[in-house]
Amino acid sequence: MPFTLASYKVLTDSNSVKVVVRCRPMNDRERALNCKAVVSLDSDRGQCFIEKPGAAEEPPKQFTFDGAYCTQHTTEQMYNEVAYPLVEGVTEGYNGTIFAYGQTGSGKSFTMQGVAELAAYRGVIPRAFEHIFETIQCAENTKFLVRTSYLEIYNEEIRDLLGNDTKQNMEVRGRNSSEFSGGKGSNYSFALLSLYVLSWLLNGMPIGLVTPVTACC
Numbered sequence: 001m002p003f004t005l006a007s008y009k010v011l012t013d014s015n016s017v018k019v020v021v022r023c024r025p026m027n028d029r030e031r032a033l034n035c036k037a038v039v040s041l042d043s044d045r046g047q048c049f050i051e052k053p054g055a056a057e058e059p060p061k062q063f064t065f066d067g068a069y070c071t072q073h074t075t076e077q078m079y080n081e082v083a084y085p086l087v088e089g090v091t092e093g094y095n096g097t098i099f100a101y102g103q104t105g106s107g108k109s110f111t112m113q114g115v116a117e118l119a120a121y122r123g124v125i126p127r128a129f130e131h132i133f134e135t136i137q138c139a140e141n142t143k144f145l146v147r148t149s150y151l152e153i154y155n156e157e158i159r160d161l162l163g164n165d166t167k168q169n170m171e172v173r174g175r176n177s178s179e180f181s182g183g184k185g186s187n188y189s190f191a192l193l194s195l196y197v198l199s200w201l202l203n204g205m206p207i208g209l210v211t212p213v214t215a216c217c
């Protein structure tokens with residue numbers, strides 16, 4: 001069975017990084033192929049166990065996260081436990097970023113975007129926007145500036161999904177361009193690229209940044 005895990009990093013201004021993992025259910029194709037589930041989770045302990053296929057006698061590899069969400073967990077539960085505190089901080093003026101990574105088909109879009117027509121399946125992004133704008137609506141004596149960017153990183157290419165040309169690869173600038181010369185498909189390069197983009201997001205236009213700009217009576 002392929003990996004069905006997607007990880008979500010939650011970054012806050014205090015440099016604390018939280019990583020949670022979500023495991024999706026098997027899809028029709030995997031069920032039809034009689035695939036065996038090799039991933040199990042202990043959600044209470046945030047632990048994830050992965051068996052090596054065909055090596056049942058070997059102990060499973062064990063990984064510990066800040067949270068582990070199994071197939072029974074809903075996006076709402078994930079949002080309340082993982083995203084809510086970060087978005088709440090953002091409405092108080094702190095920067096925050098949530099991003100998902102995982103192999104193709106592991107459930108990143110399902111969690112982050114969700115299914116718009118089904119309230120129970122709404123993703124983290126629409127929930128965060130609702131949270132932010134409800135907070136703004138209730139706030140008294142405060143003006144808010146909301147800025148949003150929407151980027152896709154795919155095969156080390158970065159695209160601005162709100163730009164005029166969503167196919168155009170955005171340029172990555174670094175102090176030393178050789179910092180980013182790991183080559184296509186290189187994990188090393190990908191890690192650097194991610195960090196660079198994150199720091200740019202945090203310093204420049206974080207996704208969903210809300211800044212109280214004026215406090216007036």
Ligand SMILES: Nc1ncnc2c1ncn2[C@@H]1O[C@H](COP(=O)(O)OP(=O)(O)OP(=O)(O)O)[C@@H](O)[C@H]1O
Pocket residue numbers: 006023024025027071102103104105106107108109110111
């Ligand atoms: N937690 C879940 N519960 C039920 N179905 C899920 C879950 N996560 C993902 N799926 C389903 O699995 C399929 C793949 O998910 P999704 O498209 O979100 O993957 P992805 O990681 O965004 O893939 P890609 O990187 O190719 O865009 C979709 O049909 C989605 O509805």
